[in-house]
Amino acid sequence: MFHVMFQNVFKCIFSMKRRSDGTVVALTPGRQRLSDEFFNRPCLQVAVDLLGKTLVRKLEDGSLLRCKIVETECYLGVTDKACHTFGGRRTEKNAPMYMKPGTSYVYFTYGMYHCFNISSQEEGSAVLLRAAEPLEGEDTMQLHRQASQRSAKEKSYKTHELCNGPSKLCMALAIDRFTCNAKDLTLWPEMWFEEAPKPEESVVTSTRVGIDSVEKEWRLKPLRFYLLGNKSVSKRDKLQEGAITS
DNA sequence: AGACTGATAATCT
DNA sequence: GATTATCAGTCTG
Incomplete structure (x- = not known):
């Protein structure tokens, strides 16, 4: 007792x-770490509820990077034509999408970039983290972003430019497929999510980005979510923002 | 602000 | 051999 x-x-x-x-x-x-109960829910709920939560990355030297999640996308699983697991497809690459809700799925794309997802309840489903607002360790994020630059000149980024895109977020937080893929983020000591106060901003619902080759029915589904007015959002949808009243 | 394009290589067919 | 859940730079208005 x-x-x-x-x-x-x-x-x-x-x-x-x-x-x-x-x-x-x-x-x-x-600070309360998000656990199995949070991620073992429908993809849509996980995606919306992750907005405003804190993503924490622990580096090799023990220092912490923290950011507030401001934009997410749903990939609904085997029924979703835009999803890597559509039709029940199984490859070595997409395996983490079938793992326990709360498992990271980090994959390499366009020959240069990474995208970071976390699996959810439906078979083969995951939430893509598209953008975040830096809270702590901004200087280190700046260094990470600059180290990933290919141009000769060293450019410095504004705060809201550090994580305003799925691959920028990965660069800033040093997330790659070699070190961060297929990890149980409810337990892994090097990266996790934390509870945070409900965000002030309203949630905008829009269409997903970068899936142009997918047939219209699935391409246009409202499966992207972001915080209205937040500077770190990667792509705004004026039409949808106009419909928000609060 | 929006449209367009080149970069670049793992992964899948 | 084709594709790619992106980014950064350039051009246009």
């Missing part, structure tokens, strides 16, 4: 997490 009470208080204050092997992972004090 008292043991359980103590354990719960302790867990709340220090956000302790017990792994399957019995060891305990200590996180930043006072």
